[in-house]
Amino acid sequence: MRILIVDDHEAVRAGVRAILASRNDMEVCGEASNGQEAIEKALELSPDLIILDINMPILGGITAAKEIKVRLPQVLILLFSMHQSNQLVREAKLLGVQGYVNKSQAGTMLLNAVDAVSSMQTFFPSSVA
């Protein structure tokens, strides 16, 4: 599974990379630091999955997701955010992305989410406090 990591923080991208490194079936094919770059990289690399941060400069993850959904309908998207909000989860579902992972729980949740999404399931937190 080829994965594109999109986050404006270098440290976060490194963290994600480290987590994914424990798995042989997952390969990080590229990184981007904002929505605009994400769209370009996605078109260039055609990854299987994009781990997409929401809150980024230049172009946010939500807008980028919409654009990517139009141009690459088959790509899987996992939204990745600091926000803990039912509203945001609802928005994400409406957007048609496959999953949502809270960054502060990424250590434990990210691999589960990636696994779920890659087996064509969705992954959303049931309820957020």
Added chain:
Amino acid sequence: MKGSYDYRLVALSVLIAVLASYAALELSARTTAARGRLRLAWLVGGAIAMGQGIWSMHYIGMLAFNLPVPVLYDWPTVLLSLLAAIFASAVALFVVSRKKLGWPRAITGSAIMGGGIATMHYTGMAAMRLPAICSYRPSLLILSVALAIAISLVAIWLTFRLREDYRTSAAWKVACAIVMGAAIPTMHYTGMAAARFAPSFMSPDTSHVVSTSTLGFTGVTAVTLLVLGVAVLSAGIERRFSVQKLQLSASERRYQLLVNGVKDYAIFMLTPEGNVASWNLGAERTKGYRPEEIIGRHFSCFYPEGERSSKPEQQLQLAIAEGRAEEEGWRVRKDGSKFWADAVITALWDNEGHLQGFSKVTRDITDRKQAEESVREVSGRLLQIQDEERRHFARELHDSAGQMLAALNMNMVSLEAEASKISVSAVNLVQKNLDLVAELSKEVRTISHLLHPPLLDELGLSAAIRDYVEGFAERSKINTHLEIPADFGRLSRELETAIFRVVQESLTNIHRHSGSPIARICISHFKKTVRVEIQDEGKGITLEKRSELKLGGKAGVGIRGMRERLRQLGGTLEINPGLNGLGTIVIAQLSDSNQNVDSKFHRGTISCAS
């Protein structure tokens, strides 16, 4: 031939002279005070009365002189001497009633007056018809004429000094009248002393003669006293009237000086119809019109174009109904520039309750208004800056610290796998660190959310408010309904923040103060207006509290903050009782000047029951 005097008649002549002098003083004062036709009337009437007095003094003095022969008088000549006396009096009154009295004028006047009196005297002598020839000693004749002129000069000078009655005491006047009255007979008796009578046997021309009977002298005395009395009396009445008038006009003048001198306030009068009737210096400075340009014009020209037709009349009606009408508003100067005025119109009634007009006091308080505006502007700016700063801190916390904590969490998880290769205690340590990181993340998130609504920037108002409302319903157990169009769209950051804060503040108030079990929020965006209504069914706000809120003075920081935030963006805030008199409704309206014109009016309703 020697004559003798009847001293009783001499005394009477002196008394009449004193009376005539007193009359002269009064008459001169009246002539001085009067204007136009009235002045002419006083001059003519006064001259007749005074002339009559001087003449009768002379006539009685003649009667006091007894000759051993019968004396008759030629009446046309007697009449001529009376005219001479009246002429002399007229000259005297004319001279003393002028504004100024220089030496040339005083001397000319006294020469004419003295000449007139001397003429009167010697014409009167010439009227005598007796069997004797009258001749004069030149030295005494000249002395008598000189005395007449000198006495006239003194009389004119004294009278001129005393003519303004409000400055002169009555005692002074009487004293002067006695001096003058004593002086006039001096001339007469000097003239008499100049005359010598030689007996003649030629019978005099007795056509047109009258005899000096007792009746004649009583009549002359009576008429003289009557004329002088009437003159003095009428002069006295007129004087009292004129003194009052003078005092009145003096106080009016002082008042006018006071009003006219005021520079900082426009003070003017209006007729009952609203036309300008007076204009002070302050009015001229404030409004730019000179008195002659504005007096007589309707005061509506001070109001801005759009208010002219109704506002001025409303203000007058209010002043009539309530006594006064105070208002702050824009006014227009002559040059078209505007100023912010504080104006008070007061209705003026006379004792019978008839409307006499209005007084209007206007003050230019543009400076104060501007100061208030700038304070408001500054506080609005401060709120914006505060919002901006909070937003910045929230972002810093959320984005930098939060992201690093997320990275730390992921790294710890990776480390956990490695630690399992070392020892159990290493794994435990990593897990403890993971717990700490999780706790820290939560802390950071809470602070950041308090500082700035999460999601507002990323997802916009609709999502952020839904999120907030959900949380609010859960915390407060208040059944909260939110109505907001599904495609509400995005607004400018300032507008979104302001609306979010209004909703947040209102919900907090409902939670803290209203006791309401439910809250309703309705946000609509129609044409270019965003309207936010937040309603509860709690105990509501009392009338007094509401008027306090309206004035803004004692309103809570929260409400004032909301209001200023909205004002800054050109919006308004209303706080009213709820629809059925139940609870409170807060209405905020904002105009969205830039975008989202095509936002349709779909209403997606999300009910957030607790």
